[in-house]
Amino acid sequence: MTSTTPRIRIRDLHKSFGSRTVLDGITFDVPAGMSLVIIGGSGSGKSVLLRCILGLITPDSGSIEINGEDIVAASEQRREKLRGEIGMLFQNAALFDSLPVWENVTFGLLAQKRIKRADARQKAASVLAQVGLDESVCDLYPSELSGGMQKRVGLARAIAAQPEILFFDEPTTGLDPIMGAIIDGLIVDCVKTLGSTAIAITHDMASAQRIGDQAAMLYKGRMVWQGAATSLMNSGNPLVDQFTHGRREGPISMELRK
Amino acid sequence: MDSLLSLVARLGRTTLDLIRAAGSLALFALEGLSHIFRPPFYGRVFFSTFQETGFFSLPVVALTALFSGGVIALQSYTGFAQYHAQNAIAGIVVLAVTRELGPVLAGLMVAGRVGAAIAAQLGTMRVTDQIDALSTLSTHPMKYLVAPRLLAGLVALPLLVFIADILGVAGGFTVCVMKLGFSPHAYITATLNSLKIADVTVGLVKAALFGFLISLMGCYYGYNSKGGAEGVGSATTAAVVTASILLLAFDYLLTDLFFSQ
Numbered sequence: 001m002t003s004t005t006p007r008i009r010i011r012d013l014h015k016s017f018g019s020r021t022v023l024d025g026i027t028f029d030v031p032a033g034m035s036l037v038i039i040g041g042s043g044s045g046k047s048v049l050l051r052c053i054l055g056l057i058t059p060d061s062g063s064i065e066i067n068g069e070d071i072v073a074a075s076e077q078r079r080e081k082l083r084g085e086i087g088m089l090f091q092n093a094a095l096f097d098s099l100p101v102w103e104n105v106t107f108g109l110l111a112q113k114r115i116k117r118a119d120a121r122q123k124a125a126s127v128l129a130q131v132g133l134d135e136s137v138c139d140l141y142p143s144e145l146s147g148g149m150q151k152r153v154g155l156a157r158a159i160a161a162q163p164e165i166l167f168f169d170e171p172t173t174g175l176d177p178i179m180g181a182i183i184d185g186l187i188v189d190c191v192k193t194l195g196s197t198a199i200a201i202t203h204d205m206a207s208a209q210r211i212g213d214q215a216a217m218l219y220k221g222r223m224v225w226q227g228a229a230t231s232l233m234n235s236g237n238p239l240v241d242q243f244t245h246g247r248r249e250g251p252i253s254m255e256l257r258k
Numbered sequence: 259m260d261s262l263l264s265l266v267a268r269l270g271r272t273t274l275d276l277i278r279a280a281g282s283l284a285l286f287a288l289e290g291l292s293h294i295f296r297p298p299f300y301g302r303v304f305f306s307t308f309q310e311t312g313f314f315s316l317p318v319v320a321l322t323a324l325f326s327g328g329v330i331a332l333q334s335y336t337g338f339a340q341y342h343a344q345n346a347i348a349g350i351v352v353l354a355v356t357r358e359l360g361p362v363l364a365g366l367m368v369a370g371r372v373g374a375a376i377a378a379q380l381g382t383m384r385v386t387d388q389i390d391a392l393s394t395l396s397t398h399p400m401k402y403l404v405a406p407r408l409l410a411g412l413v414a415l416p417l418l419v420f421i422a423d424i425l426g427v428a429g430g431f432t433v434c435v436m437k438l439g440f441s442p443h444a445y446i447t448a449t450l451n452s453l454k455i456a457d458v459t460v461g462l463v464k465a466a467l468f469g470f471l472i473s474l475m476g477c478y479y480g481y482n483s484k485g486g487a488e489g490v491g492s493a494t495t496a497a498v499v500t501a502s503i504l505l506l507a508f509d510y511l512l513t514d515l516f517f518s519q
Contacts, residue, residue: 054390054393054394056393080393080398083394084394084396087394088394090390090391092386094387094388094390095388096383096391098379107395107397108394108397111395111396111397157395
């Protein structure tokens with residue numbers, strides 16, 4: 001692996017569900033250490049793209065390389081191994097509601113046998129501290145936490161194994177703007193501290209600019225624009241402009257059903 | 259002509275759907291089973307499902323067994339008294355309970371209790387992305403969620419049915435002795451004379467299969483559920499209904515296999 005190999009390299013990715021094309025030839029690179037935010041309307045294929053990279057969905061054609069290794073062609077075992085190197089914060093945190101917070105946070109580490117069960121609670125407390133949570137939440141169950149705290153625990157769980165790659169699926173959805181900004185701040189801190197490569201998908205423009213170095217827009221299964229996250233609001237691309245400014249009139253016609 | 263064609267087309271599509279469903283269920287079962295034998299093993303998950311199936315179902319199954327044993331005794335008394343064949347009642351009770359009522363009624367009760375709970379639990383995990391989250395945390399969801407539950411069903415139901423057998427006979431005994439004035443000693447002797455180890459064993463084999471089926475249907479429908487709360491609801495219903503029907507169908511097949519000469 002040379003230093004020029006991108007951490008994630010995607011070439012001509014296609015995926016359809018029945019007659020509905022969700023990904024229609026997506027190509028992009030994410031160099032090591034970069035944070036890419038992907039924006040796009042609901043149903044533009046953002047979640048499917050992340051799930052393809054995670055190996056939870058098999059694409060119809062195209063390649064996905066992580067550190068130069070094609071995961072689409074890899075064996076299921078190898079894919080499982082690679083998946084373990086990606087941390088993911090799910091949209092609704094997706095915490096295991098039958099397990100206490102400490103066990104949620106250390107779940108991956110315990111599964112990989114990187115820590116002993118006896119040390120897990122202490123490890124959880126130190127990871128929780130990184131996301132600004134007190135040790136006292138360790139023994140609570142996810143249903144006892146507020147939405148913002150659940151997101152933090154989800155973030156702690158995603159970073160606990162210190163993954164090289166982090167995915168964030170709409171990290172601020174459902175949070176108030178202040179909590180959203182706090183979560184964004186934590187995400188940036190974690191990504192910087194770990195030196196991870198990150199992909200975040202979001203509809204939240206403020207969040208996109210806070211988290212991302214680079215930004216890209218998906219529309220109808222294609223990547224229609226890519227540029228610096230700071231230029232999101234004045235990209236000069238009519239599709240991106242309409243989306244980021246939330247205009248009703250423009251090249252994007254929402255398929256509304258009456 | 260057109261309507262005839264569309265009728266045939268619909269019939270064909272339904273048949274294909276059925277075959278596809280049976281195939282995917284069979285593959286799911288095989289994959290789940292294969293994970294039972296390959297490490298890592300999740301003892302905690304196994305134990306909690308085992309406890310739910312075997313221990314917490316005890317009161318319901320015990321009451322069901324007691325009352326059914328009693329009812330069999332009462333009903334056969336009304337029939338047999340006409341022919342002065344009351345002595346056969348103890349035999350009828352022990353035969354009915356060990357061969358059929360124990361496994362079937364306990365199975366149906368557990369399908370309603372545990373099958374539904376498994377489907378709802380896995381279904382909720384599916385629609386809230388918890389199953390995908392497992393995959394991202396180096397844990398195979400089939401191995402973590404499905405395999406221990408299949409094993410727990412397979413092991414717990416025979417134990418439960420063994421207890422149900424005893425309580426079913428006790429139900430018959432209670433009715434015959436307290437209500438119909440049988441001699442306790444004679445009843446027990448008659449029971450022991452008609453008790454066949456083969457009947458009990460086959461009943462327990464049935465129970466193991468039923469336990470497996472109940473867990474399997476709960477896991478299958480829960481694991482593949484989609485569409486939020488409504489999806490979880492219909493997964494739960496489907497799990498209980500199909501488990502109950504399969505259980506009765508397999509009961510017939512096994513009875514035919516073991517007892518019809």
